[in-house]
Amino acid sequence: MTKFPKTFLWGGAIAANQAEGAYLTAGKGLSTSDVQPNGIFGGVVKRTNNDQYIKDIAIDFYHRYPEDIALFAEMGFTCLRTSIAWSRIFPRGDEQEANEEGLAFYDKLFAEMAKYHIQPVVTLSHYEMPYHLVTEYGGWGSRQVITFFERYARTVFQRYKDKVKLWLTFNEINMSLHAPMTGVGLAETSSKTAVYQAIHHQLVASARVTKACHEIIPDAKIGNMLLGGLVYPLTCKPNDIWEAMTENRTWLFFGDVQCRGAYPGYMLRYFKDNQIHLNITEEDKQDLKQTIDFISLSYYMTGCITADKEEYNKKRGNILSMIPNPHLESSQWGWQIDPQGLRTILNLLWDRYQKPLFIVENGLGAIDQVTPEGDIIDDYRIQYINDHLVQVHEAIQDGVDVMGYTSWGPIDIVSASNAQMSKRYGFIYVDRDDQGNGTLERKRKKSFYWYQKIIKSKGELLIR
Numbered sequence: 001m002t003k004f005p006k007t008f009l010w011g012g013a014i015a016a017n018q019a020e021g022a023y024l025t026a027g028k029g030l031s032t033s034d035v036q037p038n039g040i041f042g043g044v045v046k047r048t049n050n051d052q053y054i055k056d057i058a059i060d061f062y063h064r065y066p067e068d069i070a071l072f073a074e075m076g077f078t079c080l081r082t083s084i085a086w087s088r089i090f091p092r093g094d095e096q097e098a099n100e101e102g103l104a105f106y107d108k109l110f111a112e113m114a115k116y117h118i119q120p121v122v123t124l125s126h127y128e129m130p131y132h133l134v135t136e137y138g139g140w141g142s143r144q145v146i147t148f149f150e151r152y153a154r155t156v157f158q159r160y161k162d163k164v165k166l167w168l169t170f171n172e173i174n175m176s177l178h179a180p181m182t183g184v185g186l187a188e189t190s191s192k193t194a195v196y197q198a199i200h201h202q203l204v205a206s207a208r209v210t211k212a213c214h215e216i217i218p219d220a221k222i223g224n225m226l227l228g229g230l231v232y233p234l235t236c237k238p239n240d241i242w243e244a245m246t247e248n249r250t251w252l253f254f255g256d257v258q259c260r261g262a263y264p265g266y267m268l269r270y271f272k273d274n275q276i277h278l279n280i281t282e283e284d285k286q287d288l289k290q291t292i293d294f295i296s297l298s299y300y301m302t303g304c305i306t307a308d309k310e311e312y313n314k315k316r317g318n319i320l321s322m323i324p325n326p327h328l329e330s331s332q333w334g335w336q337i338d339p340q341g342l343r344t345i346l347n348l349l350w351d352r353y354q355k356p357l358f359i360v361e362n363g364l365g366a367i368d369q370v371t372p373e374g375d376i377i378d379d380y381r382i383q384y385i386n387d388h389l390v391q392v393h394e395a396i397q398d399g400v401d402v403m404g405y406t407s408w409g410p411i412d413i414v415s416a417s418n419a420q421m422s423k424r425y426g427f428i429y430v431d432r433d434d435q436g437n438g439t440l441e442r443k444r445k446k447s448f449y450w451y452q453k454i455i456k457s458k459g460e461l462l463i464r
């Protein structure tokens, strides 16, 4: 039996910059995502008025959200994770007054969800910030940005306090180490010290807005968001075990600060050994003591690591520079599929923090074919999500407190790493290709009906 608890939240997750489009509509300012039209590893471009990029329209969720939310409701979603584009609310980021048109858009969006009793789970910053803060202040490298972010967060808490009770601070806060422009608004060539200083500012900001959220919306809960980058040792050599532990700590560090309220000793040693000198004030240390209410995470893959540098350099592969696990299959994008790893990571995080966990991203990016009859038979996606949900259920049986599951991109959206439409995660197909051709028409895939049944049965129909 794989029946999930009654309170378990079921849904999907999208992000403003990958779904909304309308990138300059209603007073919105340019964001870091808008100047990275080729994805988070595609570099920054200088935009001119005639440029047109895939994310500028994305899937036009900005205009089509009523249709999309109706489809999510048809699948039985009880929650939907999305983000607010900071640059819709504060187009430059440093204004005193918010942009009313931007605020009004999310009023309508949350009201639409409420019609179907879909609970919003809202990320304050998902892979974007106003670009003006980068050019004028140096992104999160500047302490002033903490104040701007707090102003933005307080504004949206105040505005949506009756509509939104679940909040997340920074999407995949640990990703800044791999993609500094996306994470903290810094150039890719930035030094480790600069990136960690910017991360420090972001951690302080996260703590401050957590406090603000509790003050403004006492019945809300606010969580962090970690990229669950679980790494295994390639062999059982003690050196490899240590290497894997060290690698896992590069992302667990963020959780340690956000859940325990202080920098862990291993990180202070790392800074010292690497001559990374950060400006951490007494006030910062006090602020950091404010911990989050729950942990949210994305989970897509695992990988391996070894202390043997030659072996590592020979075998390392995908974006997180991990060595492929010879015991696992990979997706078409080389992401290794490891459902059991999800049970492991949930147990690991629960053992470490004893805070509720929320899986806010998981799914399979794949190329879908539309049959001549117009159907999309995505059995591979059904299999992937089935197998991961079975492991979530196992973790719940292990005693882990899991709040819910939102699959990534329940409707096809633009991928973050390469800005492709062809890397599809959805239960709903969107007619648009990598060049931007297509009608944007929505179509239910086979997985749409499958997920609907899974939600209706509260997981009971999952296959072990």
Ligand code: BG6
Pocket (backbone or CB within 6 Å): 015, 018, 127, 171, 172, 227, 298, 361, 365, 408, 414, 415, 416, 417, 418, 423
């Ligand atoms: C996560 C991000 O890293 O992975 C999402 O939070 C992203 O924004 C998702 O879309 C999947 O990655 P990609 O590159 O396949 O879109």
